[in-house]
Amino acid sequence: AIMRMRPFVLAVVCLGAAASTSSAQTARPAAANPFGEPTRASTSHLTVESTISHTTVAPGARVTMAVDVTPRRTMHVYAPGKHDYQVVSLNIAPEPWLRADATKYPASESYHFEPTNETIPVYSKPFRLTREVIILDTPEAKQQLAGQSSVTLAGVLEYQACDDKLCYQPTKVPVRFTVTMKP
Numbered sequence: 001a002i003m004r005m006r007p008f009v010l011a012v013v014c015l016g017a018a019a020s021t022s023s024a025q026t027a028r029p030a031a032a033n034p035f036g037e038p039t040r041a042s043t044s045h046l047t048v049e050s051t052i053s054h055t056t057v058a059p060g061a062r063v064t065m066a067v068d069v070t071p072r073r074t075m076h077v078y079a080p081g082k083h084d085y086q087v088v089s090l091n092i093a094p095e096p097w098l099r100a101d102a103t104k105y106p107a108s109e110s111y112h113f114e115p116t117n118e119t120i121p122v123y124s125k126p127f128r129l130t131r132e133v134i135i136l137d138t139p140e141a142k143q144q145l146a147g148q149s150s151v152t153l154a155g156v157l158e159y160q161a162c163d164d165k166l167c168y169q170p171t172k173v174p175v176r177f178t179v180t181m182k183p
Contacts, residue, residue: 041173045161046071050175052153058182059145060137065090067157067175070126077159079108081121086160086170090129093154097141101132115165129157145181153177 041048046069053064067090071077078085092100106128108121133153135141145151157173 043161043171043173044072045075045168045171046077046159048157048173048175050157050177052177052179054179055177056180056182057135057151059135059142061135062132063135063153063179064130064132065092065153065155065175065177066128066130068126068128069123069157069159071124071161074163075161076111076122076124076163077161079121079123080105081108083118083120085120085162085167086158088123088129088157088159090131090157090175091155092131092133093156095151097136097144097151098153099134099136101134104130113162113164131155148181150178150180153179 039050041050048070049068051066051068053066054061057063069077069088077088080087090103092098094100106123108123109125110119111122111124112119135145135151154174154176157175158170160170161168
C-alpha cells in the first residue's frame with residue numbers, strides 16, 4: 001500500500017529514536033563548508049549534517065542554520081510544489097528572544113512515480129536547506145537573555161521519504177546548537 005501524508009509543520013524539538021546522532025565531527029576544508037564542522041545524524045532513509053554560521057552571538061545577530069541532506073540510494077524526499085506529500089522542512093523551536101526567517105530551498109528535480117502516475121518535485125541527490133534566525137535586540141529579549149552565557153538554537157528536520165515502490169512513515173531528525181552569548 002502506498003502511504004500518502006498531507007503536509008504539516010510542527011515546530012517542536014523531537015528527540016525520538018527515529019534518528020541516531022553523533023557528536024563526532026569530521027573536519028571539512030573552509031572552502032567546502034563556510035559554516036564550520038558539521039554534526040551528523042543518520043536514518044534509514046538519509047544522512048544529515050547540520051552546521052551553524054556563528055557560534056558566538058550578541059543581540060541583533062543573524063545566524064544561519066544549515067542542514068546538508070543526502071538521501072540514500074533509491075530514496076527521495078519531497079520539495080515544495082503542488083502535491084499532497086509532506087515537504088522536507090527545517091523547523092525552528094520558537095523562543096521569545098528569537099525570530100526565524102523562512103527556509104531557503106534549492107531547485108528540485110521532477111520525479112515520475114509510476115504506481116500513481118504522478119510527476120512530483122523531489123530531492124534525490126544531496127541538497128542543503130538553510131534558515132536564518134535573528135537573536136532579537138528588543139528590551140524584552142535583552143531582559144530574557146540577561147545573565148545567560150549561552151543559548152540553545154533548536155529545531156527539527158522533518159520529511160517523508162519514498163523509494164520507487166512506496167512511501168515511509170514521516171521522520172524527524174533533531175537539530176541543536178549551543179551558542180555563546182556576547183554581552
